Amino acid sequence: MITLMMTLPLAAGVTAFIIRNDKARRALLQWTARLHFLLTALTVWMHVRYGMGLNLFSGYFGGLSPRDHAPAWFAYDALGLFFIGITSLLFLGAAHYAVAYLAAEKRDPGEDADAGFIFNNAPETVFTGCLLLFLAAMTAVTASRNMGLLWALVEATTLLSAPLIYFHRHKRSLEATWKYLLICSVGIALALMGNLFLGAAGLKTGAGLDLPALFYNAAALDKPLLKAAFLFLFVGYGTKMGLSPFHTWLPDAHSEAPAVVSALLSGALLNCAFLGILRANAVCAEAGLADFTGGILMLFGFLSILTAALFMLGQRDYKRLLAYSSIEHMGILALGAGLGGGAAFGAMLGALSHSLTKAGLFFTSGVVLASEKTKRIADVRGLWRRAPATAVLWLAGFFLITGMPPSGIFLAKFLVLKEAIRLGHYWLAGGYLFFLAVLFAGMAKVFIAMTFGEREAKAGEKPFEEPRGMLVPAAVFFVIVVSLGLYLPGWLNMLLESAAAGLGGAAGAGL
Amino acid sequence: MHTFAELIIVLIILLDLALAVTGSLSSCIRLVAVQGVVAGLLPLMAGAGAPHTRALLFAAVIVTLKGAVFPWLLMRARDKSGARKDVEPLISYPASILLCIGAFIASSWMGSRLPLPETQVAWIVPASLATIFTGFLLITTRSKAITQVLGYLVIENGIYIFGLALFVEQPMMVELAILLDVFVAVFVMGIAIFHISREFDHIDTAELSELSDWRRGEYGK
Numbered sequence: 001m002i003t004l005m006m007t008l009p010l011a012a013g014v015t016a017f018i019i020r021n022d023k024a025r026r027a028l029l030q031w032t033a034r035l036h037f038l039l040t041a042l043t044v045w046m047h048v049r050y051g052m053g054l055n056l057f058s059g060y061f062g063g064l065s066p067r068d069h070a071p072a073w074f075a076y077d078a079l080g081l082f083f084i085g086i087t088s089l090l091f092l093g094a095a096h097y098a099v100a101y102l103a104a105e106k107r108d109p110g111e112d113a114d115a116g117f118i119f120n121n122a123p124e125t126v127f128t129g130c131l132l133l134f135l136a137a138m139t140a141v142t143a144s145r146n147m148g149l150l151w152a153l154v155e156a157t158t159l160l161s162a163p164l165i166y167f168h169r170h171k172r173s174l175e176a177t178w179k180y181l182l183i184c185s186v187g188i189a190l191a192l193m194g195n196l197f198l199g200a201a202g203l204k205t206g207a208g209l210d211l212p213a214l215f216y217n218a219a220a221l222d223k224p225l226l227k228a229a230f231l232f233l234f235v236g237y238g239t240k241m242g243l244s245p246f247h248t249w250l251p252d253a254h255s256e257a258p259a260v261v262s263a264l265l266s267g268a269l270l271n272c273a274f275l276g277i278l279r280a281n282a283v284c285a286e287a288g289l290a291d292f293t294g295g296i297l298m299l300f301g302f303l304s305i306l307t308a309a310l311f312m313l314g315q316r317d318y319k320r321l322l323a324y325s326s327i328e329h330m331g332i333l334a335l336g337a338g339l340g341g342g343a344a345f346g347a348m349l350g351a352l353s354h355s356l357t358k359a360g361l362f363f364t365s366g367v368v369l370a371s372e373k374t375k376r377i378a379d380v381r382g383l384w385r386r387a388p389a390t391a392v393l394w395l396a397g398f399f400l401i402t403g404m405p406p407s408g409i410f411l412a413k414f415l416v417l418k419e420a421i422r423l424g425h426y427w428l429a430g431g432y433l434f435f436l437a438v439l440f441a442g443m444a445k446v447f448i449a450m451t452f453g454e455r456e457a458k459a460g461e462k463p464f465e466e467p468r469g470m471l472v473p474a475a476v477f478f479v480i481v482v483s484l485g486l487y488l489p490g491w492l493n494m495l496l497e498s499a500a501a502g503l504g505g506a507a508g509a510g511l
Numbered sequence: 512m513h514t515f516a517e518l519i520i521v522l523i524i525l526l527d528l529a530l531a532v533t534g535s536l537s538s539c540i541r542l543v544a545v546q547g548v549v550a551g552l553l554p555l556m557a558g559a560g561a562p563h564t565r566a567l568l569f570a571a572v573i574v575t576l577k578g579a580v581f582p583w584l585l586m587r588a589r590d591k592s593g594a595r596k597d598v599e600p601l602i603s604y605p606a607s608i609l610l611c612i613g614a615f616i617a618s619s620w621m622g623s624r625l626p627l628p629e630t631q632v633a634w635i636v637p638a639s640l641a642t643i644f645t646g647f648l649l650i651t652t653r654s655k656a657i658t659q660v661l662g663y664l665v666i667e668n669g670i671y672i673f674g675l676a677l678f679v680e681q682p683m684m685v686e687l688a689i690l691l692d693v694f695v696a697v698f699v700m701g702i703a704i705f706h707i708s709r710e711f712d713h714i715d716t717a718e719l720s721e722l723s724d725w726r727r728g729e730y731g732k
Binding site (some may be wrong): 073149152153162170171176189222228348374 | 683
C-alpha cells in the first residue's frame with residue numbers, strides 16, 4: 001500500500017513531463033490526487049479499524065530486536081499517518097484549484113501590475129510534473145522510518161518545489177527561489193550533521209538511524225551527543241519549517257509563488273519539516289531528555305509568534321501577511337509540542353486546522369490577485385463589491401485563522417494556553433495571549449479594509465467573473481475547519497491522540 | 512598506517528586556506544573539486560587492510576561526481592553567465608584568511624571539547640569543522656551566486672569528513688540518496704544561476720534584495 005502511494009505520484013509526475021496535451025495532463029493531475037487521497041483514506045481507515053501500528057511503528061517493532069529482520073525503509077505510525085492525511089487532503093484541493101488556475105493562466109498570460117512588466121510562465125509540463133513529484137517526496141517523508149532517509153527526502157522536497165516557486169518568470173520570483181534553495185539547502189545540511197551526531201550517539205548500541213531501533217535502545221544512547229544531535233536537527237528542520245530566526249526565506253517564497261504552491265508549501269511542506277523535528281524530539285524524550293528538548297521547542301516557538309506579530313504590523317503585501325501568519329502557527333505548533341500533554345494534542349489539531357485554513361486562504365488570495373492584479377494591501381479596497389463570494393471567503397478565512405470559535409484553530413490555541421497555565425508558565429501564557437491579540441489586531445485591520453472600504457474604479461477595469469473552480473476547494477476546507485471546532489469524530493480523535501502520544505514520553509503522559 | 516590519511520587531512524586544511532584567498536572563479540571551482548576528491552579518497556586510506564568493494568564503489572561515485580561532474584556543471588554555469596572572472600569578495604583577502612585561521616583555531620578547541628568517540632586519524636574533527644566554517648565564509652562574504660554554490664559544496668565536504676570522523680556508517684541507500692540530493696541541488700542551482708544571469712545581466716546576489724521587510728524598495732512603496 002505504501003509503495004503504491006509513493007509510486008503513483010512518482011509515475012504520474014514522470015508521465016506529466018512527456019504529455020503534450022494540456023487537458024490530458026491536467027486530468028492526470030486531478031486523478032492522481034483523487035487516487036492518492038483514496039489510498040491514503042484507505043490506509044488511515046485500515047490502521048484505525050484494525051489498530052495496526054498506531055503506536056510508534058508497533059507493527060514492525062513488537063518487542064523484537066529490530067535486527068532480527070531486514071529493516072523496512074517505509075512504514076506508517078500514527079504520526080506519519082496523520083501528516084500524510086493532511087498532505088493528501090490538501091493536495092486533493094490543490095490539484096482541483098491548479099487545474100482551474102492553469103487554464104486561467106493559459107488564457108491570460110501574466111502581467112505584473114505592481115512593477116508594470118509582462119512575464120512568461122514556466123512550461124506547464126514542468127509545473128505539473130514537479131507538483132506530482134513533490135507529492136511523492138512528501139508521501140515518502142511521512143512514511144520513512146530511517147532518519148537518514150528522512151533527511152534525503154526532505155532535501156528532495158526542497159529541490160522539487162524550487163521550480164514551482166519560479167513558475168512566474170520574473171526577477172522577484174527568481175530572487176525568492178534562490179533564497180529558498182540556498183537557505184533551505186544549507187539549513188538542511190546542518191540537519192545532516194545532526195544525523196551524524198545521532199548515529200554517533202547510538203554507535204555502541206548499533207542502532208544506526210533506524211527510528212524503531214533508536215527507540216528500543218533509547219536508554220543506552222550517549223546523552224551529550226544526543227543533545228548535540230537534537231540541536232542540529234532542530235536548526236536544520238527548523239529552517240525548513242520557518243521557525244524564527246531561521247524563517248527568512250519563508251515570506252519571500254510564499255509571496256512570490258503562485259497561490260496554489262504557497263498553499264502546498266504552507267500547509268504540507270512545513271508540516272513535513274515539523275515531522276523531522278518531532279521524530280528527533282521523540283527519540284530524545286524516550287532517552288529522558290524531554291525537559292531539554294521541550295525547553296528549546298518552547299523558546300523558539302514563542303520567538304516565532306513574537307516575530308510574526310512584529311512583522312505583521314505594517315505589512316504591505318497580503319501574501320506576505322499570510323506567510324507571517326504561517327510562521328505564527330508553526331510557532332504555536334512548536335510551543336504545543338514543547339509543552340506536551342494536552343498541548344501536544346492541541347498542536348496536532350492545530351497542524352490539521354492550520355493546514356486547511358491557510359491553504360484555503362492562499363487559494364482565495366489567488367482569486368483576489370486575479371481580480372485586483374496587485375498584492376499591495378493599500379490598493380485593494382471594497383473587494384465585496386467586485387467579487388462578493390471571494391470577499392466572503394476572505395473574511396471567513398481571517399476569522400478562522402485568528403482562532404475565532406468555533407474552529408479547530410480556536411480549540412488548538414486554547415489547549416496550548418491551558419497547558420501552559422497548568423504547568424505554571426504564567427509569563428509564557430501571558431506573552432502568548434498578548435502576541436495573539438497583536439496578531440489579531442494586525443490582521444483585522446488589513447482584512448476588514450480590503451473586504452469593505454471604499455472602492456475606486458480603476459481605469460480600464462472589466463467586470464470580474466469569479467472562478468468557481470478556484471473558490472470551491474477553499475470553501476470546502478473552511479467548512480471542515482469549522483466542523484472540527486464543533487465535533488471531532490471518534491476515529492479522528494483516536495488518530496490525533498496516538499499522534500500526540502507519538503511526540504514522545506512526556507507528551508503522552510498528560511492525556 | 513594512518514600517515515596517508517593524516518597527510519590528506521593537512522591537504523584539506525591547506526585547501527580551506529587556499530579557498531579563502533583565491534580570487535579567480537575557475538581556480539575556486541577547481542580547488543573545491545580537488546577537496547571533494549581528496550575527501551572521497553579519505554575512507555580508503557583510513558581503514559585498516561584492504562577496503563571493501565562497497566567502499567571502493569562508493570569512493571568511485573564520489574570522485575566522479577565531485578571531481579568531474581560538479582566542476583563541469585559549475586564551469587558551464589560560469590561561462591554561460593558571462594560573469595567577471597574573479598569572485599568579488601565583500602571583505603579583503605587578508606581578512607578572509609584571518610577569519611579562516613581563526614575558524615581553524617576555534618575548531619581545534621571545539622574538537623577537543625566535543626564529547627566525541629576517539630578518532631584514529633589525528634585532526635580529522637577540527638579539519639572537518641574548519642571546512643564547514645570555510646563554506647559558510649564563502650557563502651556570506653562572496654557576492655556571486657556561483658560562489659554560494661561552492662560554499663554549499665564545501666560545507667557538504669566538511670560534513671562528509673565529519674561523518675568519517677564519527678564512524679557513522681549509514682546504509683548504502685541513504686548515502687546514495689544524499690549524494691543524489693547534492694547532485695540535483697548543484698544541478699538546480701546551476702539552472703537558477705543561468706536564469707539569474709539572464710534576468711539580471713549578472714550573477715551578483717547583492718542585486719537580489721528587492722524582497723525585504725526592512726528596506727522600502729521600488730516594490731512595496
